[in-house]
Amino acid sequence: MQKNNVVTVTIEDIGVNGEGIGKVDGYTLFIKDAMIGDVIEAKVMKAKKHYGYARLQKILTSSEARVKTPACPMARKCGGCQIQEMKYSAQLAFKEGKVCGNLERIGGVPTELLDEIMEPVVGMERGETAEVAAAADTEKAGAADYQPFCYRNKAQFPIGTDKEGHVIAGFYAGRTHNIISNTDCILGVPVNKEILECILAFMEEYKILSYNEEKHTGLVRHVLIRYGFTTDEIMVCLILNGEELPYAEVLVERLRKIPGMTSITVNVNRAKTNVIMGDKIKLLWGQTFITDYIGNVKYQISPLSFYQVNPVQTKKLYELALDYADLTGEETVWDLYCGIGTISLFLAQKAKQVYGVEIVPQAIDDAKNNAKINGIKNAEFYVGKAEEVLPDYYKEYAKTHNGEKAHADVIVVDPPRKGCEESLLQTIVDMQPERVVYVSCDSATLARDVKFLREKGYELAKVRAVDQFPHTVHVETAVLLQRKNM
Template sequence: MSMQETVKPPVRPGQEIEVTVHGLGSSGEGVARYEGLTIFVPGGAPGDRLLARVQEVKRNYARAALVQVLEPSPDRVTPVCPVAGECGGCPLQHIAYEAQLRLKRQQVVDALERLGKLSGVTVHPTLGMAEPWEYRNKAQFPVGWRAGRVIAGFFAPGTHRIVDIERCAIQHPVANRILAAVKELAGRYGVPIYDEGTHTGVLRHVLARVGRRTGEAMAVLVTNGPEFPHGRTIARELMARIPELVSVVQNINPVRTNVVLGRESRVLAGRDSITDSIGDLEFSISPVSFFQVNPAQTEVLYGKALEYAGLTGSETVIDLYCGIGTISLFLARQCREVIGIEWVEEAVEDAWENAARNGIRNVRFIAGDAAVEMPRLAAEGVRADVVVLDPPRKGCEEPVLQAIAQMAPRRVVYVSCNAASLARDLGRLAGMGYRTVEVQPVDMFPHTAHVECVARVEREGT
């Protein structure tokens, strides 16, 4: 066969095939093999024998829809949510929770070995939740109009078709009550509902935030412009109906975009923020603030980060991608100084406010791009004993890692929400003289494919 000839795939669209699922993909879909070709089947559980219908064929893989479970995996369970298969927000609800934890650990192990080319790293069992339901303190619901009524829920996978819901099993109960009330009130007062296709209408999204410790709640009604018919009336009725609500805010987003929130917010009723706490630290949360969505597991995650930092009280710590200062403030109580770097200016303002609120003075925050600020600090001779970083899903840019190596901290604590980018960056750090000792997966998002990790990385020779 000449090199120009291509091997014909063993499947075609529309063909029904029997496969056995052996693993999970990065989005939670089942992974199987058919005559050597990788087949992705959403809704499959490792150990399932399935009948699947091929939908899309590529050179190295195919995607198929689940037709029938011929022989269920021992780990297959009935989903709690009636729209679990349609919504796509919880792609692992059909897998027993203990099995989810094992699979997430394996996802980390595989990434470290295949992408990071790392061996000998201890990966601990995933730390899960005793009650992995109703854990989210933040919900974003797109709003639509269908069959003469207001609908809201989540987008079906790979589409902008709204799956209407009455209750989400992983959201805080107050968030579900906020959603139900807004749908009813918007329908009663005839608020024009946003149409994504024509970019017309008013109400686009409902965002709910709930303080897990304080019980305070916020409703953010995202509109397509400053006009909001009956907005204040709806806000007052929401406050009267839901006692936990202390804030109802209109957020204005007139841009044709997939980004939920716009730049301008107006208080319709109550306050402009809510408060919540992690451990014994209190934080102010605005409509646009980043705050971990699972506070119970956040305490587990931060506790492990503190343990891995190994602080004695004399260290200078740099906290990269520090957000509103959550990790920074935990670190500050056990070291000499923390320097936090965050590119979102509003988050830095919140970080300063949160430090003052908690009486913590040995921190300072820099508003800027870590890829610019870290090399600048390194060039100025700033040295850190420990660097803690919690980057976005894409991981770190090369200048950040190079600046860390130039500062030569004895220890790096890497908090990650993406095992693939974590593995890639740990592999890069290995080439700069840093050894990954151990990784602790933490299940921040039960019933989803996401896994958070904390890695302890030490400079060779320390």
């Protein structure tokens, strides 16, 4: 295969970044915007020995899974929605297959076991979010089934300047830092558009410069917006390459007129980095947090808090984890990578005692505060790396209890994409919990860790995918592992 070859390809799979995958005479091509079932004409842009990258030129035969017209006109340009052009029922089938395939291929889980224990993927249902009318209209979207939009309670918009010198907000094009101007992302809540247009007009009027990433000049880098789905409270935080926002009182006066506005802050980030947020928060108006609920548990959320972006599906995910934990009120539970205590506080309602571990000190402060405002007294939280805190606790317990081993009835883990370190997994095995509930945002590392635990005396009992991020390739998974009688 050579660069600039034009080839006909049948798309057979989707890659980790949402690109279509097909083969021509055994040679693998990755093609953005192509979908499983498409037959396309593509131009090879980069050719390596065993695989290459091509650009979609023409759809010769459209996949049955493809919508006629994506609801968002920016769908192909923007890097956010990798599979918005796929019908939602097909997205769910793809994600369930992805989880199953990784557990089978990487985790070594037998097909017949997965057929027995895999539960249907949990998708979003009509009416669960405040969909904009045009996007929710399946006929306009060209879909044969429901398409969920407006599900994100958080959005971070980079601020830049276009070629005409106008200040813009939007999202980065795929694999670049080029901003696609768009104040009306249909994954976010409709009020985002009003907030962004207010800020952009203010910046134009008072000649406030956007940040230039290459030159490390300008002031406004990003705008963070959070929305409480249950409370309707709104947070706006401007991330600055500086300490102060000129004429801040003018912007505050305009933003506070928006119904639900609760918190207006600035975040200082003067570092030359791709990291969006700095450590310092300055209050301009209102309070430094908003509140929201998952189920009947109340949370205070600051600009720096980690909080799941899809509250509708988060409730389903946490209820699933609670169901898998199968608590009776007598159990000691460890929740590793607990964040601001979201899962911990769910578990504490049914457990005897919960211990949460998280590396970010502010998150632990938030977790303790969230326990307090909910009147939950059977949850304790520790700052540190889970892969250090739990093994150290296990060793120290034996020293102070005449060699007796520390025990947990249930251990819940919700690690980052890299999964759990082997030392942590070994400590989990040593503590001999009856059940391990593993919540994962990456089914590949989940499968790797499941393989380790299965080899150490645990068997996979339940698996279920939860679609936290419709129109993207990402999927959350919850699994239950039970200790075998050794």
